[in-house]
Amino acid sequence: MTDPDRPFAVAPTTLGAPPDRGASSGTPTRINVRALLVEGDRIMLTNVRGQKTFHLPGGPVEAGETVQVSLRRQLDEQADIEVNHVSFVGCVAGTRVERGTAVGELDVIFSVDRSWGAEFGSRLDHLDVISTPLNTLGELQLQPQALRTLIPDWLAHGRPGWQGAPAIR
Secondary structure, eight states, X not given: OOOTTSOSOBOOSOOOOOGGGTOOTTOOEEEEEEEEOEETTEEEEEEETTOOEEBOSEEEOOTTOBHHHHXXXXXXXXXXXXXXXXXXXXXXXXXXXETTEEXXXXXXXXXXXXXXXXXXXXXXTTEEEEEEEGGGGGGSEESSTTHHHHHHHHHHHOOOEEEOOOOOO
């Protein structure tokens, strides 16, 4: 059981990119926290209404916020889900271009133990929260794409993983 008084980490507003990525030390990195919610053969996903890209529930960690507090806040805001117990699944690192600037992203993923069944829905007007069969992940535009490997590995072996992506040059 995770102790709410003992944070995992505090997210700074920016981090330098790893030196082997060839990026300058000033490249900002956004830290996201995501929840892997699986019940039976179904997984919970979110997407911005009208877009075709899907994500695990969660989002950016705010400056000075712990990843644990952020996860609880994001799930409450997005789908009125109360977090009972979490397990570290892994991290996915990547880079994207926003407004012409390279921005690193680090998604920190936790498995959330909570029976959510059919009792969920979006609390935000711009966000859809869906349940889909696990075997359809390959058909969806799932972001980051490395989740297609990380999720099945976690479900099969229960070992945390790391998925990196090459930097955009």
